[in-house]
Amino acid sequence: MTDLRLLADAHRDTRGGIIEFFHAVQAEHNYLPEEAIKEAARVFGVTEPQAYGVATFYSYLSTTPRGRYIVRMCESAPCHIAGADQILEALKKHLGIEVGETTSDGRFTLEVTQCVGQCQGTPVVTINSTPYVDVTPDQIPAILNGLE
Amino acid sequence: MVEQLHIAFRNADKIDPNKIDDYLAVGGYQALAKARAMDPKDLATEVKSANLRGRGGAGFNAGLKWGFVPAGADTTYVACNLDEGEPGTYKDRLIVEKDPHSLLEGMAICAWAIRSKQGYIYCRGEYPYIVEHLRRAVAQAEERGVLGDFKIDVRMGAGAYVCGEESALIESIEGHRGLPRYKPPFPGVNGIWGEPTVVHNVETLVALPEIVSRGADWFAGIGASNYPGTKVLTLTGDVVNRQAFEVPTNITLRQVIYDLGGGVRGGKAFKAAQVGGTSGGLIPGSYLDTPIDFDSMRLLGSFLGLGTGAVLVIDETRDIVDMLTRVAKFFEHESCGKCTPCREGTFRLYELMKKINAGDGSDEDIEKIENIGKVMLRASLCGSGQASPSPLLTGIRYFRSEFERKMKARV
Numbered sequence: 001m002t003d004l005r006l007l008a009d010a011h012r013d014t015r016g017g018i019i020e021f022f023h024a025v026q027a028e029h030n031y032l033p034e035e036a037i038k039e040a041a042r043v044f045g046v047t048e049p050q051a052y053g054v055a056t057f058y059s060y061l062s063t064t065p066r067g068r069y070i071v072r073m074c075e076s077a078p079c080h081i082a083g084a085d086q087i088l089e090a091l092k093k094h095l096g097i098e099v100g101e102t103t104s105d106g107r108f109t110l111e112v113t114q115c116v117g118q119c120q121g122t123p124v125v126t127i128n129s130t131p132y133v134d135v136t137p138d139q140i141p142a143i144l145n146g147l148e
Numbered sequence: 149m150v151e152q153l154h155i156a157f158r159n160a161d162k163i164d165p166n167k168i169d170d171y172l173a174v175g176g177y178q179a180l181a182k183a184r185a186m187d188p189k190d191l192a193t194e195v196k197s198a199n200l201r202g203r204g205g206a207g208f209n210a211g212l213k214w215g216f217v218p219a220g221a222d223t224t225y226v227a228c229n230l231d232e233g234e235p236g237t238y239k240d241r242l243i244v245e246k247d248p249h250s251l252l253e254g255m256a257i258c259a260w261a262i263r264s265k266q267g268y269i270y271c272r273g274e275y276p277y278i279v280e281h282l283r284r285a286v287a288q289a290e291e292r293g294v295l296g297d298f299k300i301d302v303r304m305g306a307g308a309y310v311c312g313e314e315s316a317l318i319e320s321i322e323g324h325r326g327l328p329r330y331k332p333p334f335p336g337v338n339g340i341w342g343e344p345t346v347v348h349n350v351e352t353l354v355a356l357p358e359i360v361s362r363g364a365d366w367f368a369g370i371g372a373s374n375y376p377g378t379k380v381l382t383l384t385g386d387v388v389n390r391q392a393f394e395v396p397t398n399i400t401l402r403q404v405i406y407d408l409g410g411g412v413r414g415g416k417a418f419k420a421a422q423v424g425g426t427s428g429g430l431i432p433g434s435y436l437d438t439p440i441d442f443d444s445m446r447l448l449g450s451f452l453g454l455g456t457g458a459v460l461v462i463d464e465t466r467d468i469v470d471m472l473t474r475v476a477k478f479f480e481h482e483s484c485g486k487c488t489p490c491r492e493g494t495f496r497l498y499e500l501m502k503k504i505n506a507g508d509g510s511d512e513d514i515e516k517i518e519n520i521g522k523v524m525l526r527a528s529l530c531g532s533g534q535a536s537p538s539p540l541l542t543g544i545r546y547f548r549s550e551f552e553r554k555m556k557a558r559v
Contacts, residue, residue, distance in 0.1 A: 015341075016323035019306050023273070044323055057325040057484075058306030060273045076235035077426050078384045078460055080474045114309060114478060115235035115426070116274045119384035119458070120391055129276050 002028060008039035018044045018054055022061050030070065030109075031062040059113070067102040069147055071095070072113035074124045079115075082122035088112070090137035091125070094144060108144070150399055150407040153370065155378045156239075156354050157394045160246040165281075168288040171249040177294040179357035183257045184296070192261045195356065198364035199376050204229055204312070204349025205425065205455045206531065207375065207442040216336025217262045217344040225345040226259045226267040227321070228353055231305055231312035233272060234425030235478065236458030239380040240350035242392050244278055247354070248285035252300060254353030257360060259298045262346055266299050270317050273306040309482035313530045314347035316484065327486045328530035351380055371397030372441035379440065379457045385422075386413050386463035395440075402436035405461055416463040420547065424455020426475050427535035429542035430468070449542050451525065451535040468550040472543045473501040479536040490533030493524040497540060509555055514544055 011021040018040050025036045032055050040051040055061050073088045095108050102109040118124045121133025132143055163170035183191050196211025217224055232240045244251055255267045271279045282302045289295050308326045310316045315329035318340050339345020355377060359367045368376045380394045381404055388410030412418050420430045429450025438444050446453030476498040483494040497520055500513050521537030528534045
């Protein structure tokens with residue numbers, strides 16, 4: 001795991017690049033530890049509440065720990081009418097968790113998300129932002145088991 | 149049979165998007181060289197006379213936007229809006245996947261007109277692999293020196309629909325919460341870090357090399373006269389062909405759905421189309437012969453008109469009220485919270501739709517939705533709050549019977 005102080009310093013030259021820094025932290029930790037907020041404030045010259053404000057505004061950033069795989073079900077209108085609710089039920093059933101929760105082995109976090117721009121293949125699930133299109137409920141076990 | 153016309157998709161599936169040599173071989177970056185030989189003022193005049201209107205949803209005249217940049221400004225920026233958050237829309241992703249250099253060249257042409265040395269591509273957080281794809285293309289372009297002294301940085305969003313609004317996008321690039329700004333001043337005068345900035349959608353920018361190569365008159369002569377050129381439409385929902393098509397702007401919605409789209413899937417009857425994205429109005433079958441140009445669509449009651457060009461087809465089996473409840477949920481989730489009409493309005497609209505969808509609604513609830521919608525339309529700080537009541541208001545206007553069917557039993 002990269003030292004957060006070093007990672008923050010590596011983003012110093014991107015003016016206003018606090019989001020880029022937060023993405024880099026999440027690439028390793030899948031969430032933003034408190035120390036990352038402090039480092040962001042230090043490097044980008046803002047207060048900690050301001051850095052925390054950025055961390056909590058954007059839906060892909062999380063200040064609470066998440067699993068290795070963020071499983072997101074799109075719930076916007078095109079996916080909704082294509083049957084997203086049934087896919088979500090299958091995900092909840094297979095993972096044994098509710099939306100917003102993480103499996104006890106730390107592997108999967110289940111979230112709902114808004115349109116991810118793959119509407120040619122509704123309903124859409126993404127796992128760590130990789131899209132799975134034209135998903136049916138019976139495909140869920142194979143999709144999740146297929147990950148390392 | 150409707151013929152597609154490819155401007156944005158001119159090189160799509162014909163070149164390897166990962167190879168700048170392929171782009172150069174089909175004449176890539178020659179338009180930029182031609183533009184750079186022009187006086188920036190003449191270039192701006194040419195683009196203005198092409199009547200290129202923004203393809204991101206607002207339909208604002210591109211050349212007019214350039215005119216807001218003060219002459220003699222020391223530092224100016226070009227920003228590309230690749231936030232593409234409008235549900236039903238996937239055109240910008242496809243354009244960039246298939247032809248990233250057309251975007252870089254378009255940005256550089258805009259930069260020449262406003263004397264800019266720095267560009268930013270704001271790529272939504274949902275497309276991380278596109279960020280890498282674009283960074284590779286920029287590195288190739290820099291290595292070949294085709295961009296001259298114009299630099300392009302690719303910056304990232306992190307999941308916020310409102311950051312598709314140009315001033316919220318600017319705030320996000322600056323490292324802030326993505327809250328829209330009070331306007332005036334407009335970005336053309338006070339944008340990124342207070343400097344004059346022109347923000348354009350991907351599809352708008354990739355038209356520029358073609359306009360420079362073939363001339364403003366050529367572009368202005370295509371499609372509808374008040375919204376010329378082509379539009380990339382992304383079809384989704386209960387339509388046979390869920391894919392993107394690029395067509396002149398004077399074809400009708402019926403041609404889009406039945407010619408290009410192959411009609412309603414499973415042989416079902418058409419009920420409605422939602423055009424422009426999830427903030428677009430619902431259009432019933434009686435208006436299928438309306439042309440798709442921005443202004444014609446707007447006359448049907450949607451704030452956004454053609455919007456992004458997303459076309460969501462809804463068949464006879466779909467529950468309009470249930471779908472609109474999900475749409476209301478989206479806007480409540482995405483409201484940035486800055487202005488009262490949208491922050492409170494989206495909350496209440498979702499609450500009212502849930503109530504109606506659950507069978508507990510009344511005529512008073514419908515009236516409340518209409519009143520709140522009117523306030524949001526007039527008083528919201530940004531286009532998101534202004535547009536978001538449109539689906540509900542057009543739903544009530546054209547599909548009131550579906551709302552009535554769900555009302556509490558009347559005494």
